[in-house]
Amino acid sequence: MLLVVGSYALSNCTGSKLGIESSEIPSENIRASSEYDAHSGAHRGRLNIEPTNDGIGAWAAKTNDLNQWIQVDLNEVKVVTGVITQGRNNYSQWVKSYEVLYGMDSSNWQIIVITVGTPKVFVGNTDTDTQVTNLFPFEIHARFIRINPMTWNNHICMRFEILGCPVKTKFCTDPLGVEEGTIALTASTQYDARHGPEYGRLNTTPKKGNIGAWGARSYDQNQWIQADIGALKWVTGVITQGRNWTYSQWVTTFEVLYSIDGNNFKYIIEADDTTMEFVGNANRNSQVTNLFPKPVIARYIRIHPTAWLHAICLRFEVLGCSDVDQSLMLTCPANVTLPTDKGVNTALVDYSRNITTSLSEIRPDPTSYFPAYLTIGQTFFKFYASDDNSNEISCTFKT
Structure with a gap:
């Protein structure tokens, strides 16, 4: 399709x-x-x-x-x-x-x-x-x-x-399964077996064998916890909490990354293309909801703590559309004519941020293609995406 x-x-x-x-x-x-x-x-x-x-x-x-x-x-x-x-x-x-x-x-x-x-x-x-x-x-x-x-x-x-x-794209805020335990969680590290990522689900409470949150082993900028939501879905935000019970340990700010395949991650970004930093928690149990500026299509969501109180401890949920969209999709600006610089064969406007896809990599990579260096006489160029069934779609830029 x-x-x-x-x-x-x-x-x-x-x-x-x-x-x-x-x-x-x-x-x-x-x-x-x-x-x-x-x-x-x-x-x-x-x-x-x-x-x-x-x-x-x-x-x-x-x-x-x-x-x-x-x-x-x-x-x-x-x-x-x-x-x-x-x-x-x-x-x-x-x-x-x-x-x-x-x-x-x-x-x-x-x-x-x-x-x-x-x-x-x-x-x-x-x-x-x-x-x-x-x-x-x-x-x-x-x-x-x-x-x-x-x-x-x-x-x-x-x-x-x-x-x-x-809203022209889907914007749902359904819980996607972290709290109810239907999706897998992984993390960069865990303090010990009682602090594993499986205890990072929203509203987890201390029981025999866990501490009431995921807890990282190291307190540095390399820590993260990640959810595999099982299929490509529209994802619109996250809910976070700190560590349950008597310990004052929580994440105060964080970044969010997303991926289609679990290997290549992109950051949720601001309007000016800088990485968006979200405000996290200020106590142990209050739920803080952060919505993304626009929906993303992803299977993997990764939370990267950037500041914390006492220790990196977190519980969370991922929000989005619970129905699955398995369509091959390529988004491009419509009917774009790129200006060139006084006869120089370079398209100067950077449209790489406006080209996204699902289920596929874009060919060529838009982030490395702009500015677009054109061959002599070239009047257009294309980006392509294809799925596992060899279906292919493209979008065209004229010059």
């Missing part, structure tokens, strides 16, 4: 309004930490809303403190790229700065960050009605978006809209 799909590169989502202003999103999907009175509830927080008999021209919090927020349930997972905000219509009340959190449900939140541990503070409004658009440093996948005001003028009042697009 052959399947050719378009790239889900970061530039694909132009960021349309997702339905707050238009009321496609119903009022019951918009909630807030508090409201000043019945005329200033979260449902009054729609972009461009004006005062009516039903309420004022904005959401207004009951109290002015850092515990206030307004959030929206988008009804389904979307690619989210940014927000638009306004102050209160006809009153000098607005939010001057804020943070943004996101999640797949209304309980587990991640915050938009600049770097690991440093939340991004967005610049908000300076008057009542001017729309201020803030785009995120990277696209996120989320169903719930929460805005947390940090500073304000006179009173916390806001109108807002969310920008984004429908």
Whole structure:
């Protein structure tokens, strides 16, 4: 079976309004930490809303403190790229700065960050009605978006809209079998037989013969624990915990690698192509969910601890789509014409990050092919992928 799909590169989502202003999103999907009175509830927080008999021209919090927020349930997972905000219509009340959190449900939140541990503070409004658009440093996948005001003028009042697009690739968050014990775990090292990778499953508790987590033998940058999920699947994130029981041992930051074959691994990366570092745990038992910027197709998921408290100890689960996609897939940018440099036979734009495959290696290797050095008179070139049944697909770049 052959399947050719378009790239889900970061530039694909132009960021349309997702339905707050238009009321496609119903009022019951918009909630807030508090409201000043019945005329200033979260449902009054729609972009461009004006005062009516039903309420004022904005959401207004009951109290002015850092515990206030307004959030929206988008009804389904979307690619989210940014927000638009306004102050209160006809009153000098607005939010001057804020943070943004996101999640797949209304309980587990991640915050938009600049770097690991440093939340991004967005610049908000300076008057009542001017729309201020803030785009995120990277696209996120989320169903719930929460805005947390940090500073304000006179009173916390806001109108807002969310920008984004429908998800074109699968984005499920099903547990893929680590906790239930149906998939195999391996690790770089284990402290002893009681600290083996088989004890690294989410919610493992100490029993006879184990310590309630995987524990590495060495505390260095060469340690990892890995899950073989048994088949190629869409993988979207991980859940982590520290060591159960009385020991304060957990991983505070980590990287994630993925592979089709268990030999060739790639890192989950940021929008700027740097390796993404995830924020891990801050205690023994709380579950911390980290979602990837976009889904990956993989059979093997490897967690690489980069910082820890006292010892490298970890329990985890892998999230993704439980149904298996065994299609041969090659993703490429569509209808690309590469610029060449003033007659020099070199295609300068590096598209290697936008070419991915499943079940196969890409020929030639995109990471070593760009910049593309063209033969005299060459007007196009191709990348190929094939499966075990000799089915082959390709994508073409014109010059």
